[in-house]
Amino acid sequence: GMGADLYESYCGSILASAALGVAAFHEKGEAVQVNALLLPMMLAAAGIILSICGVFLVKTKEDTSQKNLLKALGKGINYSSIGVAVAAYFLANLLLPDNNMLFMSVGVGLLAGWLIGWWTEYSTSDEYAPTQAIAKQAESGPATIIIAGVAEGLYSVWVPIVVIGAAILLAFGFSTEWAFGDDEKFALGLYGVGLGAVGMLSTLGLTLATDAYGPIADNAGGNAQMAELEPIVRERTDALDSLGNTTAATGKGFAIGSAALTALALLAAYVEEVRVGYDRWAKAEVVDLDDGTVIKLNRRALAVKHGDSAKTYLVMPARKGQGNDDYAAIGKADAKDEVEVDTEALVAMGLLVNNKTATIPDFVQLYDVTIMNPAVLIGMFMGVMLAFVFCAMTMKAVGRAADGMVQEVRRQFAENPGILDGSVKPDYANCVSISTGAAQREMILPSLLGLVVPIVVGLLLGVGGVMGMLAGGLTSGFAVAIFMANAGGAWDNAKKYIEAGNFGGKGSDAHKAGVVGDTVGDPFKDTSGPSLNILIKLMSMVSVVFAGLIVQYALALF
Structure with a gap:
């Protein structure tokens, strides 16, 4: 899931940047346009090579702490990011020597990704105060741990939003040489923002590796417990699992930030597609x-x-x-x-x-794309609505799938009491079938929401309405996704912190409250939060694909 999400951002940022590069240099001839198109692709290629090199830098010692494990993972990402920044300098000077400050836009994207990752680690790791404070609230019961987790999740939104805002401003400024008021350089500024997204995602190989690490460590711990291995094995897998929760949360924060920059680049690409739509329509007429x-x-x-x-x-x-x-x-x-x-x-x-x-x-x-235009304002409300309704649909889907699983487990226990004492083997295949079937079936309606609404909004409200919807969906979806991912990760690690012997340890009332928080947090961090990234990019992609249709057939209401 996360791999597909990040890969979508990866491809989307490269393609959107390539399209914006061609538009930004339309007056400088085809040779320069081709170089502008190649730059994001060359950056991605350099990132792949440097990510492979970075993997070999990740080394740890025996009996190390979670903080040292995080440093080891960070070492690989940091050195790869520095390498990409150096490669960006040489590639920008080679391909676009008259606009060599574009490499700074790439550097801004890299820095933004690193900052979001660091903040997510701080917000979700049990090494730091926010998660420890949530764990302490468990002493008062499930209600207070839920309140504390929601509060920390909401609070954690501010840094990524400020970072992305600053990254957009700086990437735009470096690429246009701070000529913010020059309309002729506007596309160049957005090209810089697109390159920032490419820069952020250039070390995708390592980011995906750290994200994939979490489930591997989690399953290793489950295997150790089922095999009744020595307690020291379970202690080590628990430490790795806790780290895995943090790296997974960091990966989610990174994915959300990159999705926001990619969606912004796609919003600009949508305008370019409107231009193409007019040309095709004119030629046909x-x-x-x-x-x-x-x-x-x-x-x-x-x-x-x-x-x-x-x-x-x-x-x-x-x-x-x-x-x-x-x-x-x-x-x-x-x-x-x-x-x-x-x-x-x-x-x-x-x-x-x-x-x-x-x-x-x-x-x-x-198209009078201002908030005083009713079409744009209605579109913005529709975009915000989409983010919340999509979250509600995915959360309800988890509830229905879980209910089906519980009923199946109860049925097996009732029909085969020997399962409890180990004399009869449970029917695992049926449980897997229920889970897989529900996952696919329950995503039909949310997927249709992201596919159909942009077209309907476009036909009713026109291009301005679509741009409002994309802006509303991007801003609200970005904030809600960060809140849900960080709150879920913090609840999970708060439970792990209690299980490590704090506030009563396993079996205590605090631990029972922590389990409730973790159960609530799972659909937050694993379902609704990450899926919002896909929604905001899906809306943008659908809008780009159907731009020509909207240009030609939208109702002339506004």
């Missing part, structure tokens, strides 16, 4: 027209027959007192009508913009 004929596609675009192809012009909103008879004629004409206008004069006045050279701020102005 002018096939049977005479050369030079101008037709109105909709109130936002004109198409001009130009040889075997078409030129597309965006009809920009006119300021008060701006405009002429030609502009008025465009407004009065119906869609698909031919209009006789001087396009060059309207371009000179700023009332028409060539679709090929339009900047992202031009599209923002064209």
Whole structure:
């Protein structure tokens, strides 16, 4: 699950960056555009090689503490990240020498990933105060440990959000040389943000390895207990399992942060796909027209027959007192009508913009993508709603699947009492079948939610509504995902901390409360939290794929 999620972010960030690179350098010729397209791919290739090297740096001693185990894992990631930063410097200078500060955008992404990982470790490891405080609350009962876990989870959101916000600002600034107000460099700034996402994910090999480590250690502990091995074996596997919970939580935090940057890059790629959608529509409409004929596609675009192809012009909103008879004629004409206008004069006045050279701020102005536009505001609410409804669906799915499993276990105990004394072997296969079937069946509705809602919102509210929905889903999904992943990881390690002999140890009332917290935390950290990453990227991907459909067939309500 986490592997597929991170791989989706990995591919999404590379592809979105490549698309933005081509758009950012459209005036510099194909050779530069190809280099901009290659840069994220070369960075990813360097990251793979350096991740393999980093694996060999992870070494530990016998009887080491959890803090030292974390340092050993961190050593591999840190050295690989430094190597990627150095590689980024040389690759940026080689491929795009006129924009060599782009390597700093990659470095910002690497640093952001490291900071999010460090904060997640602090928020969930039982070596630190937050998880120990949750464990202490277990002395008062299950209710207080739930309250403490929710509170720590909510509190843990602030650092990743500040880090991602700062990373976006810095990556944009370095790539544009701090020309924030230059519309012509806007796509270049977003290209820098995309490279930041690629940088963050460049050491994916090591991040996935540390995440996969958790389940391996957990299962080793289960095998040791079932095989009734010596207590020292179980103590060591418990230490490794606790570390595994922290590395898993760190991996989830990393995945959520990278998903946020990837989704932002995909949001920019969506605007580029809107541009492509207009060009395709214009080309289809002018096939049977005479050369030079101008037709109105909709109130936002004109198409001009130009040889075997078409030129597309965006009809920009006119300021008060701006405009002429030609502009008025465009407004009065119906869609698909031919209009006789001087396009060059309207371009000179700023009332028409060539679709090929339009900047992202031009599209923002064209669709009035501001919170004062009802379509955008409704879209934002829909995006926020999606995050919460999706979480509710996945949590309920866990409850239903668990209920089915409990009923099956009770049935087997009732029909075969010998299972309890070991004389009869339980039917494991049926339990696995129930679990697997429920997992697949219960994900149908949440998946449809992420697939259908972006299309419906687009058809009803247009491009502006979709952009609002993507922004709302990204911001709310990012925050809720961090909260759930960190709260779940902290509850799990709080229980482990009690089992290590603190606050009464195993069998105490505090331990029973800790088990309740851990049980609540499992669907938080393993189901709803991580799946939100996939939702925000799925919404973006679906929007990109159906951008042409939305451009052509959306209702003209706003």
